[in-house]
Amino acid sequence: xxxxxxxxxxxxxxxxxxxxxxxxxxxxxxxxxxxxxxxxxxxxxxxxxxxxxxxxxxxxxxxxxxxxxxxxxxxxxxxxxxxxxxxxxxxxxxxxxxxxxxxxxxxxxxxxxxxxxxxxxxxxxxxxxxxxxxxxxxxxxxxxxxxxxxxxxxxxxxxxxxxxxxxxxxxxxxxxxxxxxxxxxxxxxxxxxxxxxxxxxxxxxxxxxxxxxxxxxxxxxxxxxxxxxxxxxxxxxxxxxxxxxxxxxxxxxxxxxxxxxxxxxxxxxxxxxxxxxxxxxxxxxxxxxxxxxxxxxxxxxxxxxxxxxxxxxxxxxxxxxxxxxxxxxxxxxxxxxxxxxxxxxxxxxxxxxxxxxxxxxxxxxxxxxxxxxxxxxxxxxxxxxxxxxxxxxxxxxxxxxxxxxxxxxxxxxxxxxxxxxxxxxxxxxxxxxxx
Amino acid sequence: xxxxxxxxxxxxxxxxxxxxxxxxxxxxxxxxxxxxxxxxxxxxxxxxxxxxxxxxxxxxxxxxxxxxxxxxxxxxxxxxxxxxxxxxxxxxxxxxxxxxxxxxxxxxxxxxxxxxxxxxxxxxxxxxxxxxxxxxxxxxxxxxxxxxxxxxxxxxxxxxxxxxxxxxxxxxxxxxxxxxxxxxxxxxxxxxxxxxxxxxxxxxxxxxxxxxxxxxxxxxxxxxxxxxxxxxxxxxxxxxxxxxxxxxxxxxxxxxxxxxxxxxxxxxxxxxxxxxxxxxxxxxxxxxxxxxxxxxxxxxxxxxxxxxxxxxxxxxxxxxxxxxxxxxxxxxxxxxxxxxxxxxxxxxxxxxxxxxxxxxxxxxxxxxxxxxxxxxxxxxxxxxxxxxxxxxxxxxxxxxxxxx
Numbered sequence: 001x002x003x004x005x006x007x008x009x010x011x012x013x014x015x016x017x018x019x020x021x022x023x024x025x026x027x028x029x030x031x032x033x034x035x036x037x038x039x040x041x042x043x044x045x046x047x048x049x050x051x052x053x054x055x056x057x058x059x060x061x062x063x064x065x066x067x068x069x070x071x072x073x074x075x076x077x078x079x080x081x082x083x084x085x086x087x088x089x090x091x092x093x094x095x096x097x098x099x100x101x102x103x104x105x106x107x108x109x110x111x112x113x114x115x116x117x118x119x120x121x122x123x124x125x126x127x128x129x130x131x132x133x134x135x136x137x138x139x140x141x142x143x144x145x146x147x148x149x150x151x152x153x154x155x156x157x158x159x160x161x162x163x164x165x166x167x168x169x170x171x172x173x174x175x176x177x178x179x180x181x182x183x184x185x186x187x188x189x190x191x192x193x194x195x196x197x198x199x200x201x202x203x204x205x206x207x208x209x210x211x212x213x214x215x216x217x218x219x220x221x222x223x224x225x226x227x228x229x230x231x232x233x234x235x236x237x238x239x240x241x242x243x244x245x246x247x248x249x250x251x252x253x254x255x256x257x258x259x260x261x262x263x264x265x266x267x268x269x270x271x272x273x274x275x276x277x278x279x280x281x282x283x284x285x286x287x288x289x290x291x292x293x294x295x296x297x298x299x300x301x302x303x304x305x306x307x308x309x310x311x312x313x314x315x316x317x318x319x320x321x322x323x324x325x326x327x328x329x330x331x332x333x334x335x336x337x338x339x340x341x342x343x344x345x346x347x348x349x350x351x352x353x354x355x356x357x358x359x360x361x362x363x364x365x366x367x368x369x370x371x372x373x374x375x376x377x378x379x380x381x382x383x384x385x386x387x388x389x390x391x392x393x394x395x396x397x398x399x400x401x402x403x404x405x406x407x408x409x410x411x412x413x414x415x416x417x418x419x420x421x422x423x424x425x426x427x428x429x430x431x432x433x434x435x
Numbered sequence: 436x437x438x439x440x441x442x443x444x445x446x447x448x449x450x451x452x453x454x455x456x457x458x459x460x461x462x463x464x465x466x467x468x469x470x471x472x473x474x475x476x477x478x479x480x481x482x483x484x485x486x487x488x489x490x491x492x493x494x495x496x497x498x499x500x501x502x503x504x505x506x507x508x509x510x511x512x513x514x515x516x517x518x519x520x521x522x523x524x525x526x527x528x529x530x531x532x533x534x535x536x537x538x539x540x541x542x543x544x545x546x547x548x549x550x551x552x553x554x555x556x557x558x559x560x561x562x563x564x565x566x567x568x569x570x571x572x573x574x575x576x577x578x579x580x581x582x583x584x585x586x587x588x589x590x591x592x593x594x595x596x597x598x599x600x601x602x603x604x605x606x607x608x609x610x611x612x613x614x615x616x617x618x619x620x621x622x623x624x625x626x627x628x629x630x631x632x633x634x635x636x637x638x639x640x641x642x643x644x645x646x647x648x649x650x651x652x653x654x655x656x657x658x659x660x661x662x663x664x665x666x667x668x669x670x671x672x673x674x675x676x677x678x679x680x681x682x683x684x685x686x687x688x689x690x691x692x693x694x695x696x697x698x699x700x701x702x703x704x705x706x707x708x709x710x711x712x713x714x715x716x717x718x719x720x721x722x723x724x725x726x727x728x729x730x731x732x733x734x735x736x737x738x739x740x741x742x743x744x745x746x747x748x749x750x751x752x753x754x755x756x757x758x759x760x761x762x763x764x765x766x767x768x769x770x771x772x773x774x775x776x777x778x779x780x781x782x783x784x785x786x787x788x789x790x791x792x793x794x795x796x797x798x799x800x801x802x803x804x805x806x807x808x809x810x811x812x813x814x815x816x817x818x819x820x821x822x823x824x825x826x827x828x829x830x831x832x833x834x835x836x837x838x839x
Contacts, residue, residue, distance in 0.1 A: 020786045020788060020827050021788070022785075022786040022787050022788065023786065023787025023788065023790050023791045023803065024787060024803075024807075026785070026807070081784040081785055081786045082784070084783075084784030084785070084828075085784055085827075085828055
């Protein structure tokens, strides 16, 4: 499947020639995984595509995925110095996926077994990064995943038009050849947590944010109200031929301003909605969704109602038939650097007829996981890690990714997981030396 | 500002401007030459003809580009002569002369024997050719019957043979001038130029393509262009050879009195002016035309005419050789000046290429910290100019003469 980042061989060669090969390249600095971008581009240009793939997978075990899913305009491409002479940045994301998906190299060299065993909880980007980093050092790594898939949200909710399944599968199939053992459908409760801590030398939590924030108001359980995560997951399964097309209204409202909201809005359009309106409580400048995704949604005709919240649901026979919308206005912030918002008494309430409402209010940590491992949580609800990063309050227990950072990019979570894996490796050795 | 008159005289022949298309594929057909004349080229040198066509069959592919694309650095070819026989060409020469009386038709010739050379000159003159170019510099080699014990494998690598062949051609011409095209691939090009002059030629054309090996096909180890897994020495032309051509013209100018037609890597009016200023009085263009088309002439004429008007020159002949006094031995250049690199930080895009080049290729005189601002350490900078050579931003770095 072609995406806006697809690039042909001839385009890739021409594009690779545009790279200046900067010293201490700003694009690399901007990359959470610190991919040596000028070097992999040089390898594309000089017809050493396998060498490019080798470099990419060394630094970024989800290379094909990240090339498509990264917010490149704010990361590598945003840092490209060519913009200083009025030229568009090198299409780094496109080149990355182009090279990654041609990589036929052997699986990563695995160090000899060293007798240490590490359990990894969750199978999203941070867990996979951690598992790869540990496996490269020769540790035995067992991954425990609650669901049935690798990749966490990567393969579940990002729309296929942005991230085709074959790119995700390419990365995940490579990962499955590294000698990591994956256990699926594993619910971790108190007893399981205890036995993991007892049975393994170290445990890593990469559980992400699996709790879906819900609209806490009457009517949110009506027929025709579906969370964006569920809607996108079903759409993704539908495109993989594993599920029916998700029910999609003619007039759809998506509630929220993050990337998941934007993805859901675009997906609703793709699935045939006539009008899709995004209701966001703040303005465009405060929207956490990436500008590139906003532009894509807007270009598809998605309408945006800024400073708008649902006042109440309107229903008929147990089905949503619309909402009343309340206007907001800015107020003094709470000292977190963001402007506050409050109901605008001058803005009239109005009715918006709808037949589907898709809340996309963000995700949060599944509270049970912190409790069953007995670790502290930060004020914002994420797992607390201490000095040096990735160590929780319990010795031998590490964490990284969205369950710690509260929400980030695939590449950042992957990089954090890899860094945590390297830290665990060092920790295991220093522990053994103390013994 | 009056518009300059771009007419030139080369070896007694008048041209409406200095630009002539060299013997090459663009001059291998009457139809193409007609289009070149319509575009405004002052003359063409018909692709080299011989009495028998090619001595061996043409092979394909015969060309390969070095860094292909709009900025093609060099073109390599294993082309030979015109496949059309001299007899066939003579009809076309006559046709072109009737159709384009203002423009000049030069016939490039090569023979294997004295009688070949003489006959080709006579035939061409009878057909109405304006001049003869004796081609003794094709990198694919050209020899003469009965001659052994010669240097190199082109005639113009051997001074004795060069003089001999020149004389045959000059003697055969009744009224039209004969000039000789020579190669840069010799130890001392001045000796060859003197041989041409001794042979009586009216002028010299330099340089021909430069012998090289374009590169290898790593699948077969064959030189490029690869013909079924084998290749050969190829003739390199285009932008990359301009410095060689300029140097050869500069070397020969003071050595002989006959005029020089400069050729080698001319793509722009600047290139053209450089050849004139170093001493060429006519110019030939080949790869530039092959690459960009006959329309290249517009840019050449416009740029040259505008520059001449702005600088107060009325005719190209006024420019010929003006740069000569500026050429000295390196040991004669002033060693006392203090030169420093100046980087325009407003233009700088902070790529760091100057930093790496200076650090590992020069004098470690540029500092480049986390803030990515290149700062010249004036204690260390000797003003070598390497930073300016690698900067990707036009006019960002220049070398400044400062008080010692």
